[in-house]
Every structure is written in structure tokens, then in C-alpha cells.
Amino acid sequence: xxPDDRQGLSHEQAAQRLQSEGPNQLPKANSRNLLRIFLxxxxxxxxxxxxxxxxxxxxxxxxxxxxxxxxxxxISVSITLVQESRSERVLESLRDLASPRALVIxxxxxxxxxxxxxxxxxxxxxxxxxxxxADARLLSAQELLVDESLLTGESVAVGxxxxxxxxxxxxxxxNQRLYAGTLVVRGTGIAEVTAIGFNTEMGHIGTAxxxxxxxxxHLQQQLRWLVRDFALIGALAALVVVVLYGLLRDSWLEAIxxxxxxxxxxxxxxxxxxxAVFMAMGAWRISQARVLTRRAASIETLGATTVLCTDKxxxxxxxxxxxxxxxxxxxxxxxxxxxxxxDSGKTLLDAALLACPLVPSDPMDVAVHRLAQSHAELxxxxxxxxxxxxxxxxxxxxxxxxxxxxxxxxxxxYSKGALEAIxxxxxxxxxxxxxxxxxxxxxxxxxxRVLAVAQAAVPAGELPESPRELQFRYLGLLAFADPLRESxxxxxxxxxxxxxxxxxxxxxxxxxxxxxxxxxxxxxxxxLVGDQLEQLSxxxxxxxxxxxSIFARIRPQQKLRLVQSLKANGEIVAMTGDGVNDAPAIxxxxxxxxxxxxxxxVAREASSIVLLDDDFGSIVTTIRLGRRIYxxxxxxxxxxxxxxxxxxxxxxxxxxxxxxxxxxxxxxAFLEMVIDPACSVVFEAEQEEEDVMNRPPRDPQTPLxxxxxxxxxxxxxxxxxxxxxxxxxxxASLNMPEDDLRAxxxxxxxxxxxxxxxxxxxxRASLISAFTRPNRSLWILLSAVSLTLAxxxxxxxxxxxxxxxxxxxxxxxxxxALGVVSLLVLEGVKLVWFRKKKVL
Numbered sequence: 001x002x003p004d005d006r007q008g009l010s011h012e013q014a015a016q017r018l019q020s021e022g023p024n025q026l027p028k029a030n031s032r033n034l035l036r037i038f039l040x041x042x043x044x045x046x047x048x049x050x051x052x053x054x055x056x057x058x059x060x061x062x063x064x065x066x067x068x069x070x071x072x073x074x075i076s077v078s079i080t081l082v083q084e085s086r087s088e089r090v091l092e093s094l095r096d097l098a099s100p101r102a103l104v105i106x107x108x109x110x111x112x113x114x115x116x117x118x119x120x121x122x123x124x125x126x127x128x129x130x131x132x133x134a135d136a137r138l139l140s141a142q143e144l145l146v147d148e149s150l151l152t153g154e155s156v157a158v159g160x161x162x163x164x165x166x167x168x169x170x171x172x173x174x175n176q177r178l179y180a181g182t183l184v185v186r187g188t189g190i191a192e193v194t195a196i197g198f199n200t201e202m203g204h205i206g207t208a209x210x211x212x213x214x215x216x217x218h219l220q221q222q223l224r225w226l227v228r229d230f231a232l233i234g235a236l237a238a239l240v241v242v243v244l245y246g247l248l249r250d251s252w253l254e255a256i257x258x259x260x261x262x263x264x265x266x267x268x269x270x271x272x273x274x275x276a277v278f279m280a281m282g283a284w285r286i287s288q289a290r291v292l293t294r295r296a297a298s299i300e301t302l303g304a305t306t307v308l309c310t311d312k313x314x315x316x317x318x319x320x321x322x323x324x325x326x327x328x329x330x331x332x333x334x335x336x337x338x339x340x341x342x343d344s345g346k347t348l349l350d351a352a353l354l355a356c357p358l359v360p361s362d363p364m365d366v367a368v369h370r371l372a373q374s375h376a377e378l379x380x381x382x383x384x385x386x387x388x389x390x391x392x393x394x395x396x397x398x399x400x401x402x403x404x405x406x407x408x409x410x411x412x413x414y415s416k417g418a419l420e421a422i423x424x425x426x427x428x429x430x431x432x433x434x435x436x437x438x439x440x441x442x443x444x445x446x447x448x449r450v451l452a453v454a455q456a457a458v459p460a461g462e463l464p465e466s467p468r469e470l471q472f473r474y475l476g477l478l479a480f481a482d483p484l485r486e487s488x489x490x491x492x493x494x495x496x497x498x499x500x501x502x503x504x505x506x507x508x509x510x511x512x513x514x515x516x517x518x519x520x521x522x523x524x525x526x527x528l529v530g531d532q533l534e535q536l537s538x539x540x541x542x543x544x545x546x547x548x549s550i551f552a553r554i555r556p557q558q559k560l561r562l563v564q565s566l567k568a569n570g571e572i573v574a575m576t577g578d579g580v581n582d583a584p585a586i587x588x589x590x591x592x593x594x595x596x597x598x599x600x601x602v603a604r605e606a607s608s609i610v611l612l613d614d615d616f617g618s619i620v621t622t623i624r625l626g627r628r629i630y631x632x633x634x635x636x637x638x639x640x641x642x643x644x645x646x647x648x649x650x651x652x653x654x655x656x657x658x659x660x661x662x663x664x665x666x667x668x669a670f671l672e673m674v675i676d677p678a679c680s681v682v683f684e685a686e687q688e689e690e691d692v693m694n695r696p697p698r699d700p701q702t703p704l705x706x707x708x709x710x711x712x713x714x715x716x717x718x719x720x721x722x723x724x725x726x727x728x729x730x731x732a733s734l735n736m737p738e739d740d741l742r743a744x745x746x747x748x749x750x751x752x753x754x755x756x757x758x759x760x761x762x763x764r765a766s767l768i769s770a771f772t773r774p775n776r777s778l779w780i781l782l783s784a785v786s787l788t789l790a791x792x793x794x795x796x797x798x799x800x801x802x803x804x805x806x807x808x809x810x811x812x813x814x815x816x817a818l819g820v821v822s823l824l825v826l827e828g829v830k831l832v833w834f835r836k837k838k839v840l
Contacts, residue, residue, distance in 0.1 A: 101115060137191055145184070148179060286625050303698055320363065356369060386401060413456040491619075497694050574592075623693075631763070659741075
């Protein structure tokens with residue numbers, strides 16, 4: 001039986017085997033279950049401080065306070081569990097998207113499925129660039145070469161042949177087997193899966209599937225410094241407070257309690273939480289734009305991108321080729337004219353069809369098949385026997401099939417490819433090539449992609465090693481139109497307004513590339529072709545890439561040189577690609593972008609971002625989202641810095657003024673219930689800034705908090721602390737009872753913290769936008785906090801738990817008035833500060 005006619009497993013059989021034998025996967029690294037997250041939370045310093053505070057209250061005989069602190073500790077753990085579990089679920093779904101895909105035959109239909117869904121007995125179809133999903137035995141193969149270095153360490157690719165019919169499984173030779181994890185570097189084949197998961201050769205040696213790299217080196221380094229500095233300051237302040245309190249008031253248990261309160265007020269435990277939530281949710285938000293973030297570090301780099309290198313076909317265009325023209329030696333046919341094909345046109349189309357695979361996947365092959373199907377007499381490919389196929393090679397941009405037709409003892413070769421390659425096969429002289437080049441250029445100037453077609457008779461005997469050994473006869477040109485995606489001109493314009501330079505790198509003709517670039521809205525530029533690029537030194541190329549935005553006839557290995565040249569010029573480079581040979585350039589770029597629809601597994605593995613729909617507009621959307629995520633992360637960090645200043649101040653001021661403690665560990669734990677979701681959920685959900693795509697890319701070396709931003713955070717905290725200190729002084733001078741004063745100061749602190757959230761919603765000063773910008777999470781949080789505060793200061797049992805006295809309406813109005821004053825003052829300072837510092 002011809003393997004192409006096999007039906008494979010039925011859908012029901014595949015489902016049964018998947019259920020009984022499990023998915024085709026090995027254990028995933030770095031994934032955390034609920035228990036592991038819970039144990040990680042228990043090791044957090046903030047949780048230890050909460051338990052320590054509860055122990056001190058218990059030793060002081062205040063069981064109620066101890067239990068309340070334990071409740072707050074439980075709530076803190078619950079919030080962290082929910083948020084981190086959500087992050088893990090997001091990352092797990094992204095890991096599933098990132099797993100290698102597989103093309104299988106089931107019920108006679110070819111389906112692309114996740115590699116984890118492959119089952120034993122599946123018919124696996126492998127093509128150049130695919131990562132083999134499972135161990136299998138070959139049923140058919142055409143020029144199949146496989147890189148097995150992952151298993152053997154040998155860098156030389158291994159040739160594979162098909163299993164002879166009725167061969168026993170035990171007798172199958174090594175060169176008739178495919179192994180999971182190996183890479184197809186050339187050719188195609190169909191194989192029957194014999195082992196999955198743990199039972200594969202890879203499973204036997206304990207190799208695990210790679211998971212998403214959630215490391216965020218640059219940001220995590222900065223956050224580590226922030227956590228370290230805050231922790232040192234907090235520890236020193238706590239020690240000083242304990243010593244002073246113990247010596248001045250002679251109560252060491254209360255001194256320790258005060259030290260714990262200071263430590264809690266200064267401990268930046270929100271930073272790791274913010275980082276985890278922002279990176280996981282950022283990757284999820286980007287995935288909603290049909291973009292998979294395989295490495296979270298790319299989120300940080302997105303906002304710094306200065307150059308975006310993009311392919312043309314399928315990225316700028318729709319990758320939906322239509323055969324628009326046949327230009328032969330004696331007759332031209334144009335689809336737009338709706339004219340019938342004459343004999344010359346049919347000969348050309350017939351030869352083009354015979355140069356295609358029987359089952360096409362390339363868009364141009366599909367277009368040839370589609371047009372040929374409209375002419376019933378062009379069916380010779382269906383009955384022909386394929387004896388050998390020659391794929392594209394770096395030195396010959398052409399594909400060739402050697403076929404034998406039924407009833408014909410002679411062999412025939414059919415080739416299609418770039419005009420230069422076909423001219424070489426046909427041994428055309430420069431004089432003969434001139435008019436053909438003029439024809440191709442004329443078609444290319446209309447934005448069409450041009451291929452040439454030739455055929456040859458194959459001498460009897462052994463098949464040639466290369467098509468160059470045959471004497472081909474030139475037949476004509478095929479012209480394909482691939483429409484520009486509707487979103488591209490607007491996306492290119494958005495890149496330009498964002499200071500991002502777009503460079504087109506394509507294997508097409510220079511004239512075709514120029515026509516598409518003009519339609520896309522790229523600025524006028526000379527076109528540098530691959531042969532010219534080869535003649536340039538590294539220094540010359542580094543100079544040319546500063547002005548050239550269109551590169552045509554570029555071979556995959558030349559893409560790597562372009563990326564390296566741009567990086568040498570100090571550019572932050574994003575690079576798209578889809579093939580095996582694109583992988584070095586993708587990996588070398590700061591942000592490697594692989595095509596998810598037509599890209600190979602190896603290109604996806606080398607990338608940090610995968611476009612699931614291969615759309616250029618998705619890249620721009622991703623950059624926009626990346627800038628928004630980074631902006632919101634900065635807002636959250638600034639809020640954390642600002643909000644800890646008044647909390648720490650209120651923990652220290654009473655000691656300096658000789659007043660009782662205003663904030664105990666219980667109050668600070670309550671405040672963390674506000675701060676944690678505010679910095680990790682509310683700010684993460686904030687909309688983008690209006691100018692997010694109207695500002696130049698940021699310097700990737702710029703710290704997360706530059707001096708001006710730290711200054712702004714300190715100003716916010718200082719203004720808030722000043723108003724609270726005035727309130728504290730005023731209440732103390734009026735001889736307010738201790739519990740009444742504590743309720744007043746705490747209520748004001750909570751209201752001021754809510755105001756700090758509003759202040760930090762935007763980098764620009766606008767009270768109206770602070771209240772009107774949509775953010776459902778914000779208003780849910782503020783409503784919940786307001787209700788909880790009302791209960792804490794107005795419900796007698798809660799008042800007793802928090803050591804609050806009466807909280808009168810006039811005091812509430814004072815807090816509201818001071819809150820409004822703080823908003824007005826800080827909005828005014830923001831306007832002047834950022835206008836002066838020019839950091840908006």
C-alpha cells in the first residue's frame with residue numbers, strides 16, 4: 001500500500017490510546033503544585049513576622065490579638081496562593097502551546113496536533129525543520145536526513161530509508177527508525193509511532209521536556225537590589241527601635257513587638273509577588289493577541305526594541321498565493337483577463353504541477369494545484385510515480401521532481417524555482433537571460449512573486465545526484481500575487497511613530513520587495529541583495545544597514561550576519577523567521593520571533609516569541625503590550641516605595657514623640673491586604689498610557705526606577721507622611737484618647753493609601769483620568785477596602801480587635817479633606833516635577 005493512501009488510526013482509537021497510555025510527554029520542570037506554592041509562602045519573611053507578632057501577643061496575654069494576627073496571616077497566605085496558582089495555570093497553558101507540534105494522519109485526514117497528543121500507532125508525517133514527536137519506524141522516505149546529535153552527540157546528520165514491507169519489528173534497522181526529539185534537516189517521510197513518553201529513547205535517558213523559561217534576569221537583578229536594600233534598612237530600623245523602646249520604656253516584649261511592626265512596614269515582600277504576577281499575566285495578555293511568549297525576559301526587552309526585521313511572505317502578506325500569470329515563450333496568460341489557456345500555457349502549467357509535491361503545503365504549490373484542478377486534463381501528477389525529489393538548497397533555489405508516467409518507459413524531470421537557478425539548470429547565456437529578466441522584473445514591479453519552470457529528459461541508468469547534471473529546457477514564468485495584510489500599513493506607521501525602524505528581509509526579487517515595501521508604507525530605500533551583501537566587509541555592512549531598509553534575495557545564513565551587524569551598531573533587534581536555517585539569526589537577536597503557523601519546530605525553539613497567526617500586526621500589538629506591562633510594573637514599584645514611607649513613619653513617630661504605638665503588626669497586616677492586590681492586580685490591569693507608541697524605545701540599561709522616579713515615589717510618601725504627622729500632632733495636642741487617635745490616624749492612612757493608588761494610575765497629572773480610566777479591579781478593591789474600613793472603625797467587636805476608639809463623622813470629614821488635599825498637592829507636584837524632569 002502506498003503510505004500516502006494509509007488511513008491511520010481513527011479518532012476514536014487515538015482517543016482510547018491517549019486515555020489508556022497517557023500523553024506523549026516527560027515530567028515538566030519548574031512546574032509548581034498547590035502544596036509547593038504553599039510551602040514557598042510559609043518560608044516568606046512576612047509570614048514569619050506575622051507569626052512572631054502573634055507569639056508576642058500571646059506572651060503578653062492578649063489571645064484575641066494573637067488569633068487576629070493569625071487570621072491575617074492566613075488571609076495573606078490565601079491571597080498569595082490564589083495569585084500564584086493563577087500564574088502557574090497561565091504558565092502551564094503557555095507550556096502546552098509551546099510544546100512541539102506533530103502532523104499525523106487519522107481517519108485518512110492530515111491533522112496538526114500538539115506533540116503531547118501523539119499516541120502509539122499514529123502515522124507521523126515529518127518534513128524538513130520538524131522536531132520528531134515520538135519514536136517511530138519509517139514507512140516511506142524521500143531524501144530524509146535527521147540530526148540525532150541530541151541523542152548521540154554526533155553532529156553529522158543520519159540518512160534514513162523506509163522499512164521494507166512485512167519487515168518484523170525486531171529486524172528494523174537503526175536507519176529505518178526515527179527518535180523523539182531529533183530534528184529533520186532535509187526531506188520528508190511517513191512513519192508509524194512505536195513509542196511515546198517514557199518509552200522513547202529520550203525517555204530512557206531521562207531527558208525532560210523543556211518548559212517556558214520564566215527567568216527575568218535584568219529585572220530580577222534590579223528587584224533583588226531593591227529587596228536587599230529595603231531589607232537591610234528594615235532590619236537596622238527594627239533593631240534600633242527595639243533597643244530604644246526597651247531602654248526608654250523598659251518593656252522588652254513590647255519593644256520586640258514594635259520592632260516587628262517596623263520590620264513589617266519596611267519589608268518589601270510585595271516585590272517578588274509583583275514580579276511573578278506581572279510576568280505570568282503579561283505572558284497571558286500577550287497570548288490573547290495570538291502571540292506566545294516562550295521566554296518572559298522578552299517582555300522586558302519589547303519596550304526597548306529599536307529595529308524590527310521582518311520577512312515578507314506570510315508576515316506582511318496574507319500567504320494566500322494565487323497564480324496570476326503564465327508567461328511562456330509564445331503566449332502570456334493573465335488571470336485578470338479571464339482568458340482560456342492555450343496549449344503553450346497548459347504545457348507550462350502542467351510542468352509546474354509536476355514539479356510540485358503530490359500533497360502541497362507551500363502556498364505557491366497550493367496555488368498551482370488550485371489552478372490545475374480547474375483544467376481536468378492536467379491530472380498527470382496523480383498517476384505519476386515519484387522516483388526522486390530534490391529540495392531547495394542554499395546554492396540552488398529550485399525544487400526538482402523526477403517522475404515516471406504510466407505507460408512511459410522514459411523518465412522526466414520537472415523543476416521550478418528562482419529565475420537565476422532555472423537559468424543555471426538550462427545553461428542559458430547572459431544574452432538569453434536578459435529578456436527573461438526584463439519579463440520577471442516587470443511582473444515583480446507589480447508586487448508579484450515570480451518563479452521559472454523547466455523540464456528535462458532523464459537518461460536511462462542511475463538517477464543523478466544533483467539536477468545540475470541534467471539538460472533542462474526553459475518553459476516560462478509563473479507569477480503569483482500574495483495580497484498585503486490589511487493591518488500592515490497601520491502597524492508599520494505605528495512602529496515609525498514609536499521610533500522603531502522596520503526592515504524587510506526576503507528571499508524574493510528586489511523589485512517585488514520594493515513593491516511590497518511601498519504598499520506597506522516603509523520609507524523609500526535602496527535595495528541590497530544577497531550577492532551584494534556578500535561582497536561587503538563587516539564595517540561596510542554596519543554602515544549600510546543604517547540606511548537600507550529592504551534586503552532581497554537574502555539567504556538564511558545572511559540573516560544572521562544582518563542581525564549581528566545591527567547589534568554591533570547598538571540596535572535592539574527583533575527578528576522574525578520560520579525555517580531551520582533561520583534559527584541562528586532568531587537566537588542571535590535580542591527578541592527572536594518565530595512563525596507559529598508555517599514555522600518549523602526548531603525556529604520556535606530558538607525564539608522567545610511565537611506568532612500563532614504569522615501576522616506582522618501581532619508583532620506591533622506585542623510591542624505595545626510589552627511597553628504597557630513595563631509601564632505598569634514601574635507604577636506598581638513606585639506605589640510600593642511610596643506607600644511604605646508613611647507606614648514606616650507612623651511606626652517610628654510615636655516612639656520619638658513619646659506616644660503609644662499607633663500601628664501594631666495587626667494594623668500593618670491589614671494594610672498589606674490593601675497593598676498586595678493593589679500592586680499585583682490593580683496596576684497589572686491598568687490601561688496603557690496614551691503616548692505608549694508615540695515615544696522612542698527606552699534604553700534597555702535604564703534601571704526600573706531611575707532617580708527621577710525614585711524621587712517621585714519619595715515625594716508621594718513624604719507628603720502623605722507629613723499630613724499624617726500633622727494629624728497625629730493635632731490629635732495628641734487635643735488630648736484625644738489613645739484608641740480614638742489610633743482610629744483617626746489609621747483611617748486617614750488607609751484613605752491616603754487609596755489616594756496613592758489613584759495618583760500612580762498614570763504618569764501624567766490628571767485628576768479626571770485618575771477617576772475615569774476604566775479598571776474594574778481597582779473599583780472592586782476600593783469598594784472592598786472602604787467597606788472593611790467602615791466595619792473596622794464602626795463595628796464595636798472590630799473596634800476592640802483593632803484597639804480603636806470612637807470614629808466620629810467630623811473626624812471622617814477631616815480625613816476626607818486631608819485626602820483631597822493630598823490628591824491636589826501630589827497632582828500639582830506631578831505636573832511640575834515631570835515637566836521639569838522631562839520623564840513623562
